[in-house]
Amino acid sequence: MNPPPAxxxxxxxxxxxxxxxxxxxxxxxxxxKMAAFSRQTGVRxxxxxxxxxxxxxxxxxxxxxxxxxxxxxVGEAEALARGGVTDILVSNQVVGERKLRRLAALAHDAxxxxxxxxxxxIDAASRVAKDFGVTLGALVEIDVGAERCGVPPGKxxxxxxxxxxxxPNLKFRGLxxxxxxxxxxxxxxxxxxxIASAVDAVRETLDALKAExxxxxxxxxxxxxxxxxxxxxxxxxxxxxxxxVFMDTDYAKIGNKDGGRYTAFEHSLFVLASVISTPTRExxxxxxxxxxxxxxxxxxxxxxxxDVEVTGISDEHGKLLLGPKAKPLKLGDKVWLIPxxxxxxxNLHDWYVGVRHGRVEALWPIxxxxxxx
Amino acid sequence: MNPPPAxxxxxxxxxxxxxxxxxxxxxxxxxxKMAAFSRQTGVRxxxxxxxxxxxxxxxxxxxxxxxxxxxxxVGEAEALARGGVTDILVSNQVVGERKLRRLAALAHDAxxxxxxxxxxxIDAASRVAKDFGVTLGALVEIDVGAERCGVPPGKxxxxxxxxxxxxPNLKFRGLxxxxxxxxxxxxxxxxxxxIASAVDAVRETLDALKAExxxxxxxxxxxxxxxxxxxxxxxxxxxxxxxxVFMDTDYAKIGNKDGGRYTAFEHSLFVLASVISTPTRExxxxxxxxxxxxxxxxxxxxxxxxDVEVTGISDEHGKLLLGPKAKPLKLGDKVWLIPxxxxxxxNLHDWYVGVRHGRVEALWPIxxxxxxx
Numbered sequence: 214m215n216p217p218p219a220x221x222x223x224x225x226x227x228x229x230x231x232x233x234x235x236x237x238x239x240x241x242x243x244x245x246k247m248a249a250f251s252r253q254t255g256v257r258x259x260x261x262x263x264x265x266x267x268x269x270x271x272x273x274x275x276x277x278x279x280x281x282x283x284x285x286x287v288g289e290a291e292a293l294a295r296g297g298v299t300d301i302l303v304s305n306q307v308v309g310e311r312k313l314r315r316l317a318a319l320a321h322d323a324x325x326x327x328x329x330x331x332x333x334x335i336d337a338a339s340r341v342a343k344d345f346g347v348t349l350g351a352l353v354e355i356d357v358g359a360e361r362c363g364v365p366p367g368k369x370x371x372x373x374x375x376x377x378x379x380x381p382n383l384k385f386r387g388l389x390x391x392x393x394x395x396x397x398x399x400x401x402x403x404x405x406x407x408i409a410s411a412v413d414a415v416r417e418t419l420d421a422l423k424a425e426x427x428x429x430x431x432x433x434x435x436x437x438x439x440x441x442x443x444x445x446x447x448x449x450x451x452x453x454x455x456x457x458v459f460m461d462t463d464y465a466k467i468g469n470k471d472g473g474r475y476t477a478f479e480h481s482l483f484v485l486a487s488v489i490s491t492p493t494r495e496x497x498x499x500x501x502x503x504x505x506x507x508x509x510x511x512x513x514x515x516x517x518x519x520d521v522e523v524t525g526i527s528d529e530h531g532k533l534l535l536g537p538k539a540k541p542l543k544l545g546d547k548v549w550l551i552p553x554x555x556x557x558x559x560n561l562h563d564w565y566v567g568v569r570h571g572r573v574e575a576l577w578p579i580x581x582x583x584x585x586x
Numbered sequence: 587m588n589p590p591p592a593x594x595x596x597x598x599x600x601x602x603x604x605x606x607x608x609x610x611x612x613x614x615x616x617x618x619k620m621a622a623f624s625r626q627t628g629v630r631x632x633x634x635x636x637x638x639x640x641x642x643x644x645x646x647x648x649x650x651x652x653x654x655x656x657x658x659x660v661g662e663a664e665a666l667a668r669g670g671v672t673d674i675l676v677s678n679q680v681v682g683e684r685k686l687r688r689l690a691a692l693a694h695d696a697x698x699x700x701x702x703x704x705x706x707x708i709d710a711a712s713r714v715a716k717d718f719g720v721t722l723g724a725l726v727e728i729d730v731g732a733e734r735c736g737v738p739p740g741k742x743x744x745x746x747x748x749x750x751x752x753x754p755n756l757k758f759r760g761l762x763x764x765x766x767x768x769x770x771x772x773x774x775x776x777x778x779x780x781i782a783s784a785v786d787a788v789r790e791t792l793d794a795l796k797a798e799x800x801x802x803x804x805x806x807x808x809x810x811x812x813x814x815x816x817x818x819x820x821x822x823x824x825x826x827x828x829x830x831v832f833m834d835t836d837y838a839k840i841g842n843k844d845g846g847r848y849t850a851f852e853h854s855l856f857v858l859a860s861v862i863s864t865p866t867r868e869x870x871x872x873x874x875x876x877x878x879x880x881x882x883x884x885x886x887x888x889x890x891x892x893d894v895e896v897t898g899i900s901d902e903h904g905k906l907l908l909g910p911k912a913k914p915l916k917l918g919d920k921v922w923l924i925p926x927x928x929x930x931x932x933n934l935h936d937w938y939v940g941v942r943h944g945r946v947e948a949l950w951p952i953x954x955x956x957x958x959x
Contacts, residue, residue: 214587215661215956229684229959263901285902288588305902306862308873308917311602330863333917361903362863362871393900489679490703490735498735500681503930504958509881509899526882527766528636528929529658529678529958530734544681544706556901557876561933563956583588583936585877585902586602 217564217576225571230487230547231501233562233579235459237569239481240270243458246478248277251452256444259283259302259433261455264556266581267565268296270458281324283433283453287312288584294323296580302352303327304389304433304453306334306362312586313338317345326350328389330364335376335383342382351377352431354389355418357411361393366414371421378427387431390415391453396438400468408442415448437464437478461555463510483516484550484558485566486531488542497533497542501550502526505561510553517549518542590937590949598944603860603920604874606935606952608832610942612854613643616831619851621650624825629817632656632675632806634828637929639954640938641669643831654697656806656826660685661957667696669953676700677762677806677826679707679727679735685959686711690718699723701762703737708749708756715755724750725804727762728791730784734766739787744794751800760804763788764826769811770836774843781815788821810837810851834928836883856889857923857931858939859904861915870906870915874923875899878934883926890922891915 218229228234251258260274261283271282271293281300284290290301300323307313307327319325320342329335329351342349353373356363364370370388377385395407415432422429433451435443437460443449456464459482467475486501503526506513512523513531520539525532531550535542542548552558560582567575591602601607624631633647634656644655644666654673657663663674673696680686680700692698693715702708702724715722726746729736737743743761750758768780788805795802806824808816810833816822829837832855840848859874876899879886885896886904893912898905904923908915915921925931933955940948 215959218959229682231958306871308860308862309602330865331917356865360869361865361898361900361905363865487681489681492703492729492734492736496733498679501958503880503882503927504933504956507876507880507882508930509876525734527734532734544704554876557881560877561956561958583877583934585604585874585934586588586591 214563214578217566219566219573219576221573221576223573225568225573226547228485228566228573230485231505232485232566233559233564234483234485235565235567236481236483237567237574239479240458243478243481244274244277247454247457250444251278254444256449257451259451259453260458261304261453262289262293262581264455264559265458266292266559266579266584267577268293268298268580269577271296271298280451286585287315288586289581290316290319290325292581292584294319298323300324302433304391306330306354307338308334310337310341313341314345317341317347317349320345320347320349324350326352326386328352328354329373329377330354330362332373332376335373335380339380339383348382348384350386351383352387352389352433353377355414357390357392357414357434358395358407359391359393366418367421370418371425371427374422374427375425385427387429387433388415388418389433390449391434391436392439393436396436397463397467401470404439405442408439408446412446412448419448438467456555459555462514462551462553480516480551482552482555484513484552486548486550488544488546488548491542491544494541495535497535499531499533499548500529501531502529504528506550506552507554507557507561513550513552515548516551523550587936587951590939592939592946592949594946594949596946598941598946599920601858601939601946603858604878605858605939606932606937607856607858608938608940609854609856610940610947612852613831616851616854617647617650620827620830623817624651627817629822630824632824632826633831634677634826635662635666635954637828637932638831639665639932639952639957640950641666641671641953642950644669644671653824659958660688661959662954663689663692663698665954665957667692671696673697675723675725675806677764679703680711681707683710683714686714687718690714690720690722693718693720693722697723699725699759701725701727702746702750703727703735705746705749708746708753712753712756721755721757723759724756725760725762725806726750728787730763730765730787730807731768731780732764732766739791740794743791744798744800747795747800748798758800760802760806761788761791762806763822764807764809765812766809769809770840773841777812778815781812781819785819785821792821811840829928832928835887835924835926853889853924855925855928857886857925859921859923861917861919861921864915864917867914868908870908872904872906872921873902874904875902877901879923879925880927880930880934886923886925888921889924896923
């Protein structure tokens with residue numbers, strides 16, 4: 214782990230760059246807003262830690278009413294459990310004896326659930342859980358349109374649920390019905406339609422479960438782009454929102470109900486960079502590139518500087534174009550960049566530098582950074 | 587740092603996934619081939635550690651005749667120096683008192699040089715070096731077409747060289763003349779033309795230096811896509827090749843002299859993934875996504891499986907499409923992925939798992955992973 218790029222109490226001007234900054238006021242407002250939504254709608258929130266990878270942020274969400282956390286990887290579950298999170302859903306398939314053993318070991322300390330889309334995996338997890346003397350919660354993942362993992366809705370899903378219910382040391386808890394592809398559909402209407410179709414798939418599956426006399430405690434899904442639709446569906450009861458804590462340009466670009474941009478949550482995550490070269494009046498180069506933010510969703514946005522944009526990114530450099538209205542930049546000037554995609558950006562850093570009112574207030578290790586097994 | 591995903595001596599089937607694999611025979615052949623080229627042409631090689639971020643690989647290159655290493659960041663220089671590398675060029679601007687102090691501290695243990703494209707930075711580095719009682723090597727970076735950092739070739743560059751030569755505790759060592767944009771130009775001819783233009787810029791600058799009575803020990807540049815052109819230019823004498831040790835799809839896609847694909851070096855770097863879901867005959871999902879390989883250069887290639895391709899990548903998943911000629915994949919099957927872009931992919935991992943003849947032979951920490959300050 215690299216040393217933190219700042220000291221608690223220092224002014225922002227003293228933060229070394231590149232650094233991953235969390236604006237704590239904005240983070241807190243985002244968490245509070247989602248918590249209020251959950252209270253108003255009566256739908257539980259189980260935020261996704263694949264975004265933040267940090268027990269510190271997980272515990273903040275839980276303090277605001279979140280029922281636990283989602284993760285994608287066993288390593289993430291381990292990092293959260295070590296950090297005090299006691300209810301964790303692996304919203305993913307866990308394949309391989311070694312990983313199942315690690316998950317079963319965790320189940321002595323925390324409530325653990327995971328997802329299934331094959332009979333073979335149900336049998337394997339049951340064997341391992343029995344061997345460890347623990348019970349693992351089990352959700353059947355159904356494909357509600359994402360075309361990634363998951364069995365078809367309806368009878369195929371109910372058959373897996375029955376197999377879980379009959380398997381030693383597994384407890385059938387519900388359905389994983391996340392529509393990943395819907396999250397970034399460009400218009401409100403397209404997202405609404407995609408989730409309407411997901412809701413139909415869930416209903417069909419709930420009917421099939423009823424025919425099997427299986428009760429379904431959890432119907433889980435939703436992300437930052439669609440959660441209002443799942444919440445008002447009457448069938449989903451647990452929201453797996455992740456990016457809302459930070460936002461990124463990829464979410465900021467999607468359309469809201471009125472055709473404007475999506476502004477329900479604030480940008481709280483930034484990569485702080487420094488100008489290291491000013492070769493021309495129009496060009497400035499900063500010290501943060503692909504090793505400080507991910508690039509597959511396009512260039513980061515420049516925050517708070519008029520008429521300055523990122524026009525090129527390379528491994529360790531960002532190229533800024535200063536338009537006619539831009540103020541000149543000089544060597545050492547700090548530039549705040551809004552990443553294109555928050556999850557893989559966070560995964561590049563060892564530390565969150567939490568700032569409030571111009572000062573460093575917190576240094577949080579990104580404990581599950583690189584925890585990909 | 588996460589635990590290594592394998593044990594030395596274990597068969598490949600025992601490697602946990604995702605894992606970053608280095609095929610050691612291929613790595614060794616790539617290193618030997620570049621070393622032979624260096625001997626034949628009499629042009630020095632100073633490989634770029636921004637690619638591998640590993641003292642273990644750096645020392646392998648140096649054992650084959652490389653004169654030292656390049657880095658982009660002070661943190662990378664620190665990691666290499668700790669690992670036994672004694673001659674390091676920061677092929678980049680280093681802005682900020684704190685970073686300059688770290689570099690000066692290193693100069694007690696290793697030969698350190700860095701690049702300049704502004705008078706202000708020359709003065710700052712000179713002050714710090716004097717304060718530490720060390721001498722820092724100094725190269726003037728000229729813009730040879732990359733339009734990133736660097737002063738214009740010719741008199742502007744010679745003026746900076748003069749300032750360096752006159753500055754206490756700095757030693758003028760030469761020119762940094764890297765043409766980053768040329769590396770991935772699609773045809774051999776385009777790359778040849780770009781470097782011909784860079785060579786003109788270097789010549790113009792060498793003439794201006796001669797007029798200042800300044801000798802130029804190092805003329806540095808070149809990458810894996812263009813190094814033969816720089817080597818035969820008669821003006822470049824140090825090659826900063828990085829990706830040749832590993833290769834990636836982005837380099838494999840460029841054209842060679844005969845119009846075919848670039849195959850001068852072998853793929854030695856892979857992300858090993860496992861199948862975690864097989865929802866349909868045509869679709870398999872693996873456990874490695876954007877947190878295991880970077881995505882900005884497109885999807886990784888599948889290695890060694892007929893008629894299987896990656897058609898979708900998300901944060902922790904890769905989606906494989908199995909064509910009519912593909913053999914079915916089953917849960918737990920291992921899949922070898924060739925990353926789109928090696929440098930940021932390496933930066934996601936804590937360990938290289940070095941394999942040879944089907945067994946794990948080495949576990950090398952990626953010591954400069956995330957060393958971005």
